[in-house]
Amino acid sequence: SQQGEEDPQALSIQEGENATMNCSYKTSINNLQWYRQNSGRGLVHLILIRSNEREKHSGRLRVTLDTSKKSSSLLITASRAADTASYFCATDRSYSGAGSYQLTFGKGTKLSVIP
Amino acid sequence: DVKVTQSSRYLVKRTGEKVFLECVQDMDHENMFWYRQDPGLGLRLIYFSYDVKMKEKGDIPEGYSVSREKKERFSLILESASTNQTSMYLCASSLEGGFSERDSVVSGELFFGEGSRLTVL
Numbered sequence: 012s013q014q015g016e017e018d019p020q021a022l023s024i025q026e027g028e029n030a031t032m033n034c035s036y037k038t039s040i041n042n043l044q045w046y047r048q049n050s051g052r053g054l055v056h057l058i059l060i061r062s063n064e065r066e067k068h069s070g071r072l073r074v075t076l077d078t079s080k081k082s083s084s085l086l087i088t089a090s091r092a093a094d095t096a097s098y099f100c101a102t103d104r105s106y107s108g109a110g111s112y113q114l115t116f117g118k119g120t121k122l123s124v125i126p
Numbered sequence: 127d128v129k130v131t132q133s134s135r136y137l138v139k140r141t142g143e144k145v146f147l148e149c150v151q152d153m154d155h156e157n158m159f160w161y162r163q164d165p166g167l168g169l170r171l172i173y174f175s176y177d178v179k180m181k182e183k184g185d186i187p188e189g190y191s192v193s194r195e196k197k198e199r200f201s202l203i204l205e206s207a208s209t210n211q212t213s214m215y216l217c218a219s220s221l222e223g224g225f226s227e228r229d230s231v232v233s234g235e236l237f238f239g240e241g242s243r244l245t246v247l
Contacts, residue, residue, distance in 0.1 A: 044235065053130075053216055053238035054169075099169070101236075113184065114236060116161075118168035 015043070015100040015117035023123040030087040032120040034100030035080075041103045043076055044114065045085050048097045057085075057098075092126045129153075132217050132239035139246050145204040147242050149217030157220045158200035159236065160184075160192065162213040169216065175200055207246045215242045 018033045034043070042061045046054040060067045060076045060083065067074045073086040087094055101114040133148035151158065159174040161184075171184030173192040181192050189211060193201045200219075204211055218236040 046236075051241070051243075053240045054218075054236070055238070056235045059235060113171060113174060114159075115171070115185075116169040118166070 015102050015115065017098070017100055017117045017120040019120060020118070021121045021123070023125065024090055026090060026092055026124055026126050028090055030090050030094070030122055030124070032085045032098050032122070034083045034085070034117060036083075036100075036102045037081065040078075043074075043083050043103075044101045045072075045074060045083075046099045046101060046116075048099065048119070050096070054099065087122075090122075090124045092124050095122060095124045097121045130217055130219055130237050130239040132215075132242045134242050135240060137242060137244045139207050139244065141208060141246060143207050143246075145207050145244065145246075147202040147204075147215055147217075147244070149200045149202070149219075149239055150198050151200075151219040151237070152198065153219070153221075153237070154197065155219035155221050155237070156197075157234075158194065159218040159220075160190075160200065160202045161216045161218065162186070163216055163241075164213050172202065204244075207244075209246050211244065212246045213244060215244060217242075 015034045015036045024030050040062055042059055044059045045057040047057055048054045058069050058074050060074050071088045076083045097119040099116050099119045101116045130151045139145050157176050160172045161169045163169045170186050172186055172190050173181055173184050175181045175194040178194055178197050191203045217239045220234045220236045
């Protein structure tokens with residue numbers, strides 16, 4: 012079952028511009044994570060934000076989380092051609108009183124950064 | 127650095143064949159996962175395991191089974207491959223991410239292998 016949905020599906024920008032990707036989800040979460048995937052490769056973890064956090068930074072990445080709107084955004088500042096990849100959000104479903112080991116991924120945003 | 131190794135990057139099999147996809151991680155992670163990735167459908171969880179000999183069904187377990195006899199190794203088995211199982215298969219592992227405010231165990235960061243692209247003819 013799909014939990015997170017990224018928007019837009021595809022994004023094309025010029026090098027040096029900022030890229031913003033959004034993720035919406037449906038049910039309560041413990042945390043939300045963003046991953047990157049270069050074409051034909053495995054996914055690489057970028058950043059994790061917990062449900063009690065509102066914003067987090069890592070280098071050129073900035074992630075926000077709005078639990079009231081059930082949404083998150085990933086901002087990549089000063090984009091580079093090497094940032095060209097697909098970006099996925101993943102949510103850890105929150106089950107009261109039970110363990111939750113699963114991450115559910117969205118379908119991804121395909122980012123193209125043009126040199 | 128955590129390393130998750132999938133045994134084959136590319137496989138071509140025939141309908142009805144038994145297929146084994148192997149995954150090994152070297153960081154003593156408790157949790158291991160198998161996902162498949164298809165265009166337009168994203169990543170979908172097939173099975174996961176949170177301990178040796180333990181397994182849980184994900185969202186699309188039909189047609190698949192798994193084996194975890196050792197902590198570092200998680201195998202995905204297609205008993206009788208079919209053309210609709212042509213896909214990219216991704217293995218991942220993780221530590222637990224601690225506990226939430228409600229004392230439920232939360233997922234930590236996933237470490238993925240490079241993927242195994244399976245074609246069933």
